[in-house]
Amino acid sequence: MKPALILVDIQNDFCPGGALAVPDGDAVVPVANRLLERFPLAVLTQDWHPKGHISFASAFGKEAYSLDLSTNPPSVLWPDHCVAGTHGADFHPLLHTEKAKLIVRKGRSPQLDSYSAFYENDQVTPTGLCGFLRELGADTVIVAGLATDYCVRATAIHAAKLGFSVYVVQDGVRGVEAVPGDVARALDEMRHYGCTIVLESELPL
DSSP, X not given: OOEEEEEEOOBGGGSTTSTTOOTTGGGHHHHHHHHHHHOSSEEEEEEOBOTTOXXXXXXXXXXXXXXXXXXXXXXXXXXXXXXXXXXXXXXXXXXXXXXXXXXXXXXXXXXXXXXXXXXXXXXXXXXXXXXXXXXXXXXXXXXXXXXXXXXXXXXXXXXXXXXXXXXXXXXXXXXXXXXXXXXXXXXXXXXXXXXXXXXXXXXXX
């Protein structure tokens, strides 16, 4: 068994004070740093959007958190966030980024959003992460970061579908919970696809 750590979107805009702050989002940082010490094959993902990105409500002249009904299913339109090169797109300043082996920047195409570390939201355009991990012999991934009900969920499910054993560190994730129950539903869906939800202290690796 060779594990790889994937830390999802631990960026300023997703932490308290950010443009799209996840409640208690910065609480994942100490857990993430301990995991970086344990797992030398570590990947960081980074939302990295151009201005006017298709996921921004402002690009449609709509209110943040409204729905884009042109997609199936309808997708949430977010506040402008993680614009490439801005402070909001930077990693949280206390995250030990120097420990990571790779940074995957996602959501870079103006017309295509990306939640998962493995595929864009069209579900067919790969990021290249799977090949990177396979080339280095990884067969197991440990997932933590932000947000449980969006990018963590998508990353973990894609990893499971690609044949990796997947552990999601429950005390190392936080959710948006735009609709009450979203986090619980996301955890249940990850379990449905074979992911194991564990506390950091329970990781068997």
